[in-house]
Amino acid sequence: MTEVIATNETILVVGGGISGMTAALEAAEAGKDVILLEKRPYIGGRVTQLYKYFPKLCFPTCGLEINQRRLKANPNLRLFTMAEVDEVSGTEGDYSVKVTLHPRYVNENCTACGECAKAVEAEFDDEFNYGLKKRKGAYLPYAMAYPERYVIDPRILGTEDAERAKAACKYDAIDLDMQPEQIELKVGAIIWATGWKPYDAAKIQPYGYDRIENVISSVEFERMMDPFGPTGGKLVRPSDGKPAKNVAFIQCAGSRDRNHLLHCSRICCMASLKQTTYVLDTYGDEAQVSIYYIDIRAIDRFEDFYRKVRGNPQVKFIKSKVARIDKDKATGDPILQGVDTEGYHRYANPHDLVVLAIGMEPSVDRFPVPVVVNREGFIENDPANGGIFAAGCASDALDVNRSVQSATAAALRAIQVVNRVARAEV
């Protein structure tokens, strides 16, 4: 049984993405006792699945590495991966939280040598790559995963694969008898940083995401650029592996739409502009990019980035929400059908590949705690939430910069709560 000592001066952070990491680190570095819970077997959240960050076009790995180092160095911060909150009761300054810790079947002896993965035969859809690739039943979720420790997929338990993995491990790191554990934590304040999920592209019926192979989502496009990703870093078409030189982006795919998400997801205009640079960098003079948009929302300091992309003659901006995508049966080309707003010209444009700039929605459908949420399901900053605060994309569709700002604000609010508790107890 895991013994976790927490008090009502402890701050609990739920979700270990960039926002949760930031909130936890800020509070811990201010001297507070912090527990960080992450559902996945590793921290970093969805930015780990991005290739580059706008607007600087630097690699997210760099910032993640700094945060990992801060985390390792801080004795006030305790991290639990594969952890999920079941229930929260109590009030500000005095919460009781029930948590389930799911078994990893690999203990801290693991050196990430990888022998277990070699020994296992069974393969499953790789979640990190949105199922575009397979991974073994014993795996490291991605190359830079922290904690750097392998995971045994529960689906191989009871099979020969499990025994093979155990036999292959020279460090006695595999424990097939691990069980789920329930723990109860007493904490003073809670920060929800459970982030976002991509809107289900298949729900946008006229775009044929589920019918046309060369129609993909923006999160999948990020994975294609990763040298360890499903295409080994090549920008190619899923249907035939041919280079995707003529790429179309469809903006507001599922956002600003009363049939789908009501809100503007805020980041997808910049995400497409960034992904345009991927195409330009990959294919140089041969690249052709078309961006179909309602209006481009590259807010404040992003305007420069937008201008630069717009200035490139290889990039076309078409003011029109695409009505429908058809598939050219002979070539596999998606054909975009619609009418543009600047002149009302009807078009039927073939492209090699179409990327749907998919919207962001809250990753959690229902929070296991009474919090005030807005129409879109994001947590509101409301006094009725007591000592529960939201950070990052749990509070709104935000980019990394704004997520981190919101995380720092949430940490400050939580610190105020536990400070009040501390004063009352003196």
Next chain:
Amino acid sequence: MSQDLNTAMVEKYRNDFLKEVEEKVEEGEWVRMCMQCGVCSGSCPLGPYWEHPPQEIFMMIRAGKREEVLSSSSMWMCTSCYNCIVRCPRELPITHIMHGLAHYAKRLGLAPKEQPTMKFAQLFWDNLVKQGRVNELKLGLSLYFMNGFSEGVKTALKMAPVGLGMLKTKRMNPMEMVGGHKVKDLKGFHAMLKKAEEIEAAKIEKQEAEA
């Protein structure tokens, strides 16, 4: 009367055609919600044949192109397939606005005179009012002869096999030519229509008075 109404409306709204549409056209208050994304135009099966697809009509309304909109044949092309409504990201009742505009244009006497949909709608209505039931035989014949006598004979001959088929399967009764089937309470039906006409007339009168 329609001429007067038109003049009155021009007087009243002068440069604000959007306001006129909002106040006078059924569901017209939705027009300003349009964000010009183009999905309706791109989704309309009749789109390629329209002079101005719905998105453009909405922009023309905002731009105050009163004559061009109301005398356009575009909104008469709408087949009520509802493709646009289900896809519009702003849930505009586009189909209803199209019908509202067409109806308003007809009331003002601005609808294009030879618009076939409008002519057919009138024939259908006149036919229906007589007996309270649509007389398919008469409606079909008047439709064939809509464009003149010789054209009508040609169309009638071309359509003869369809008509015969309908006769055979009892979908059409040759006795319809003399009298034809009717609703049980024809008098009541006509009284009802008269009442509806009165209500509508009062509404229009009120509008004219306001103007």
